[in-house]
Amino acid sequence: MTSSCVLVLNCGSSSLKFAVIDTQSGNTSLSGLAEKLGEQDPQISWKVQQDKQKKQLPAHAAHHEALEALVNIIKQMGFDTSLIAVGHRVVHGGENFTQSVIINEQVKETIRKKSQLAPLHNPANLLGIDAAEAAFPELPQVAVFDTAFHQSLPQKAFLYALPYSLYQNHGVRKYGFHGTSHYFVANEAAKALGKPVEQCNLITAHLGNGCSIAAIKNGESVDTSMGLTPLEGLVMGTRSGDIDPGIFNFLNEQLGYAPEEINAILNKSSGLKGISEISNDCRNLEEAAEQVNERAQLALEIFAYRIAKYIASYTVPLGRLDAIIFTGGIGENSSYIRELVIRQLAIFQLELDEERNLAARFGQSGNILKDSAIQALVIPTNEEWVIANDAAMLTSSQEEQ
Template identity: 55%
Template sequence: MKTNILILNCGSSSLKFAVIDPTSEQEFISGLAERLGSPEAVIVSKFQGEKTTINIADEAHDGAIAGVLDVLKEKGLFDTIAAVGHRVVHGGEAFTASTLVAEDVKKAISDCIPLAPLHNPANLLGIEAAEKHFPGLPQAAVFDTAFHQTMPAQAYLYPVPYEYYTDLGLRKYGFHGTSYRFITASACEMLGRKTEETALLIAHLGNGASAAAVLNGEGVDTTMGLTPLDGLMMGTRSGSVDPNIFTFLRDQKGYSLDEVASVLNKKSGLLGLSQISNDCRAVEEAAAEGSKQALLTLDVYCYVLAKQLAGLAIGLGRIDALVFTGGIGENSELIRRKVVELMGIFGFKLDNDLNLKQRFGAEGVITAESGPVAMVVSTNEELMIARDTASLIK
């Protein structure tokens, strides 16, 4: 019986996949095709606890999806697939919710390529390859930007000439929306509160990181902007910096616009400031061993995060809970401790024992009962995509 959803998340040189039953929420298989287009291209899959690696040398997205199809056939999952759900990074203002893929939807995704030149082309390649290899199956597009389309104009407009918005679509869009939807529902359930009566600050912290203000289930502000470079300090991204960095580095270093953009996207953040790694775990380990540069890097990371969370609170009017999620948010007790302490002006009081306990899949409150709630909630974007896709094909 066809009840499962195949999830595809295509990057420029990678493809993540999973097969999920949206009703039972069971994940049957997951995997990653990486280094696509190179001689080292492989598909690594995990099925019933066992990992398997398949070489697909020089194959790009089309070949990778063909390889995934073969893996699904081998594991007896191919005939269980009812639809394919795609993560699409940018839907612009055209999409406020997930949608079934049609020609006009693909055109709208293509029209957003100037807003997401690295992601949307790969997302389109994934959709078209899936249509080829899974003919007749419904395809759904789930947009990172859709959740944030409820932001008011005062939150998404930039103070630049207004025609840049009307003519070019220059505005804040926000990302990680699929995660924010999942976390909002999960956090409200854990708190025993109605979604439509809850004010949340959510910090989605991974190699890419953002934060959002969610009021009564709707996004009212977020840190990422026109692109995912804006906002928080991340693994290799600088986050918000003085825009005149571009002219400064041009004048001082002779860099082109593309070279400055590359520095801010790929050589900054945790990696650039620590000179150690883009991986927060490695920076924390170096800090524990006494590295002053690593300690400084973590201080900057947490200060920037706490400062931007405090700013997002303006859009809420109150804070019912501060939620940490993503690989760093769910597992780094150090980052959470530093941020909660910095947020003490709002009355947050950390419970050190609870903070140490909520890691590696454990979820729950990390603050003392006498103050506002801060908590850890595990995200699951793939399950959210599966739920949306299943809902669309009913």
């Protein structure tokens, strides 16, 4: 195995997603997940080619213990000799990072300060960085930020209509997320369209349990649906997306909900789950909708309606639209949601090709429209590849200096 592999780590508050990716071939040698960290029954599962294995971790094991188990797996498989870097997904970089960086103490301190903007994510990302530094002290550690791609937004797109001092003194503004996904599919779309990404105007829809849309003009993000936090924008699996801000005060003062209860409702009990009161999983809701469950149907209709509204509105900053991109777990696999969205974009005279739409699932890509000046492309995302590629390039640049 050549020395061109990057260990990609994505740390959540109670999970650790990982992959070993060869940046020359693009192949994933090892992938897996450590979950339920800090709980009674944490476990780590991994896959090498088609071989899947699982192992229980000690009760209440945290990120350090999960990394230790991962290091042992990597060494047993012989992948350790091929690693050139560790790439970390970091959710919030604020305005400090417009691109990926090699991690040092100053970078870690900035990530720590941005924890007030992403209290559920950045502290977990730092745990992963500290654990990886201890496990692989000889390897460069690279941070790849969810927010970096959206740092090209103009002020008219990222500022809220709040007292300017809140932005000036506390950084209250739209930052956007899923940046690595939007960046990846935009570049893949440019290849499909046969022209440089700098000449492409695209609307990219990352649809999963978390959802966001980006307007990409000449290869740069100029607007996006998520905001200061990942709560703004589209209806999501358990997140409300856009609501009247006055609802928070109404729930607090009129209905007696505590602020932490309201926050939990908006983030964990709303969205598809809240409307349907069945599930946050689009697959479950589609099955229920087929059985004429009205609430499941309503949840999916609201979900698709909000997506279509955002897509239509994002033609404003673009002026010209080359393609709409569907990606993420729902965007890539739900022909039903894509159909609902396209049919509500009649103003653009888009005509769905039902056979193409059905074929573009489960890892398959392609244009799902009949002949049209605008294309609707299904493109599987690969955020891990972006992280691995950035880590490899930065490591190479560091070695050349």
